[in-house]
Each structure stands twice: as structure tokens, then as C-alpha cells.
Amino acid sequence: MTPRRLRSNLRLLTQPWIGPILALITVICGGALGYRITEGWDWGDCFWMVLITISTIGYGEVEPLSTAGRLVTVLIIGGGVVVVQLTIQRLLGLAESGYFRQLRALRFRRKLRRMHDHVIICGYGRIGREIGEQLLQDNIQVLVVELDAQRIQAAKERGLRVLEADATSDETLLEAGLHRCRSLVAALPSDAANLYVVLSARGLQPSCRLITRSDSEEAAAKLKLAGASVVVSPYVAGGRVMAASALRPLAVDFMELLMGSDCEIEEFQLSSAPDRLENLSGRTLSELQLGRRSGAMVLAIRDQGRLVANPGGEMRLEPGQLLVVLGSKEQLLRFRDLLGSSVDMVETMGRSSTA
Structure with missing residues (x-):
């Protein structure tokens, strides 16, 4: 969020409450000052008396009040009533002006940023x-x-x-x-x-x-x-799915079953840089034993535009190949860990995609 937008939002939040807050501060400080002048109490007793008066708790007088002190109390009570009325009017006005709707929008935008x-x-x-x-x-x-x-x-x-x-x-x-x-x-x-x-x-x-x-x-x-x-x-x-359902119903049923299961098909794009493949380059699937170590199954490997379905153990991994792998989320995570830094990108078919 830009500083200008932040300042605008802060004004939106605080401006409606400036009047009631200033009025409340004025009543509290003015009342405390009145008790200080008329009764000579210390500031703690002055503010305490104002607090119990304006909140209508009324524990009792800190000390017996003089006539001038009682007049200050009456003014504090009147000022408190005015502040309450002002606050209620402001709340009603804010509700009509859409202030609280704007607050909800600001909270929603904060969630968006997260x-x-x-x-x-x-x-x-x-x-x-x-x-x-x-x-x-x-x-x-x-x-x-x-x-x-x-x-x-x-x-x-x-x-x-x-x-x-x-x-x-x-x-x-x-x-x-x-x-x-x-x-x-x-x-x-x-x-x-x-x-x-x-x-x-x-x-x-x-x-x-x-x-x-x-x-x-x-x-x-x-x-x-x-x-x-x-x-x-x-x-x-839609037309392709309908045609596939007519010609290859088992394949369509398999994809629908896959969508509703815990299994996923992920594509692992190997890096084209030979140095990133470390000790994977040139080694066969049998030598690496990726399936046994991860639990995932290599369905196909695309190599220079050629797709090798159900590759055998003699298939060698080379830079730039695309591996199509089936497994659960945990199995695919283990498979990715085994490939390490040799993977450029991972695409998930059926559930999600991550880079």
C-alpha cells in the first residue's frame, strides 16, 4: 500500500471520532482542573473524582465538597451527557454514511494482502x-x-x-x-x-x-x-470430452476418478543445464530407483518432442526431459526431493500447479 493510500485510510478511520474524543478530553481535564482550583486536591484525586462522576459509578466524594466543588460536579455531569449525546449522534450518522461498511472493506483488503x-x-x-x-x-x-x-x-x-x-x-x-x-x-x-x-x-x-x-x-x-x-x-x-467418452470411456472415467482421489499427476521439468542434474544425468531409472524410493510411478517421459509412455528401467534421464509422474501428495514430494535442484518447474494436473 502506498503512503498516500495509507494516509487516506487513516483519515477515514480517525476523522469521525476526533470531535467526541476532544469533547471527552475537555470534560475530563476541565473537571479535574475545576476540582484542583476549588478543592485543592492532588491531581490523582481530581481525575478519580471526575472518572467516578462522569461514568455514573458514584462511589462517593473523595472528600466533602464545597459549594464550588459541587458546581464543578454538576458541570461535569452535564458535560458527560453532552458527550454521550454527541457520540450517539455520530454513531447514527456514521451508520447512515456507510462508515462501518468502509471499515469492513478495509479489513477485507488487509486479509487480501495476507x-x-x-x-x-x-x-x-x-x-x-x-x-x-x-x-x-x-x-x-x-x-x-x-x-x-x-x-x-x-x-x-x-x-x-x-x-x-x-x-x-x-x-x-x-x-x-x-x-x-x-x-x-x-x-x-x-x-x-x-x-x-x-x-x-x-x-x-x-x-x-x-x-x-x-x-x-x-x-x-x-x-x-x-x-x-x-x-x-x-x-x-466439452466436445472433446464427449467424443472421448464415446471412444475411450475408461480413460475419461480414470481422469474423473483421479480428480476425486488423493492421487495427482505431476510434470517435472528437468533443467536444460547439465551441471544442475548432478549425478542424475545419464543414469537409468533402474539405477536411480526413483519409484521404489518415493512410491510414485513414472507414467511417461517426453524427450525432445518424443513421448515415451510407461518407460522401462533402461530409460536414461537427460537434461531438458519432462517426467510425468503419478502418486499421492506425499509420494510426489519425496520424488521431487530425490530430483533436488535438477527440477526447473513442477506442474500438477488435476489439483494444483506450482513453480
Whole structure:
């Protein structure tokens, strides 16, 4: 947060209370001074008398009061009533002016600044809603950016955090934690709006993973040029799933089963720098025994554009290869530890993605 924005927020918080606080201080200090002058008490007794008087506790007089002292007491009581009335009026005025709503917004923005490794969903329509449901099942932090009141309410009812703002604005993306997020999903109903989001996000955070929807091949090409990491057409994706269900139902059932289980498929991109592979380079899977030591299974290895499915033990690891591995979260963590610094990037299929 910029210093100027911080000062503005501080003024918002403190300005409405300056009047009542000054009035209370005036009554307390003026009353103590009155007792000091009229009764000659020490300051401790003066402030104590003011406190029990203005709070209506009324333990009794510190010492018998003179006529002037009683007049001071009457003035303190009157001043206390005025302060209470002023405070009540101010509270009612603040409630009508939306002050407490602004306070809630400030607290929400503080929570946003503490969010890390979350997924930003721009748009909570049918697609955004489905994405949110899947991420909730995987216990991933989600932040929805939306302007439509009904969709905002629907997202809040599902327990999602919602930033009520324009997703195409640079300021909104920064406030949503673009620099700290795991990925951003542009699921707005308009291809033009999604293009604006992708352009803004890519300019602000070049390394951010951007996933967006498109309604046409032409829009998909433009979104790719704008910097989208993945472009998904709901119609094309739906058609492919339906075709796969007709031709390869077992494969589709397996992926659905995977989505609902503790297993994940991760892609481990090995570094292209030979010195980073340490003692892995040139050694076979049998020699390394990665599967036995981690419990994970190497499903495939992509090497220079060639995909080797179910690689045998004689397959050698080389710089730049991509390893597709199946296992539980713990098994995949052990597998990653075994690879060590030789890994450039890890992508998770089915649950999450981390770099």
C-alpha cells in the first residue's frame, strides 16, 4: 500500500471520532482542573473524582465538597451527557454514511494482502462457479473478482472471498494479489474482457500462469498472442470430452476418478543445464530407483518432442526431459526431493500447479 493510500485510510478511520474524543478530553481535564482550583486536591484525586462522576459509578466524594466543588460536579455531569449525546449522534450518522461498511472493506483488503499461493477467478458465471467448486474441493485458496451483485452473493454463500471490482483494471489485479497468486483464471463472459485481463496481468506479472476461456478459435489465437498460458474453449473442451467418452470411456472415467482421489499427476521439468542434474544425468531409472524410493510411478517421459509412455528401467534421464509422474501428495514430494535442484518447474494436473 502506498503512503498516500495509507494516509487516506487513516483519515477515514480517525476523522469521525476526533470531535467526541476532544469533547471527552475537555470534560475530563476541565473537571479535574475545576476540582484542583476549588478543592485543592492532588491531581490523582481530581481525575478519580471526575472518572467516578462522569461514568455514573458514584462511589462517593473523595472528600466533602464545597459549594464550588459541587458546581464543578454538576458541570461535569452535564458535560458527560453532552458527550454521550454527541457520540450517539455520530454513531447514527456514521451508520447512515456507510462508515462501518468502509471499515469492513478495509479489513477485507488487509486479509487480501495476507493471501499467498491463491487462485484468482475473474468472473463468477457458470464456468467461474464450476472452477471455484473444484478448487474448494482441493482446499485451494480462491479469490473471486466480480461486479455483478447476484454473482457476488452466490460466491459469498459458497464461502469464497470476493473482491467487488473491475477485473480489467490494473489496480484491481494488484489488489487481488497478482504478484503472490498461484494462477489467474479469466472467466469473464466476453472475449474482449478476458483479453484485457490477460494483457494487464501479463504486463504486471510476466511469470504469472494465466488461464482464460474463449468462445472462438480467432479469440483463442489472440489470447495466446496476448500472453495467456492456457486458452480453453468450453465448446471445444466439452466436445472433446464427449467424443472421448464415446471412444475411450475408461480413460475419461480414470481422469474423473483421479480428480476425486488423493492421487495427482505431476510434470517435472528437468533443467536444460547439465551441471544442475548432478549425478542424475545419464543414469537409468533402474539405477536411480526413483519409484521404489518415493512410491510414485513414472507414467511417461517426453524427450525432445518424443513421448515415451510407461518407460522401462533402461530409460536414461537427460537434461531438458519432462517426467510425468503419478502418486499421492506425499509420494510426489519425496520424488521431487530425490530430483533436488535438477527440477526447473513442477506442474500438477488435476489439483494444483506450482513453480
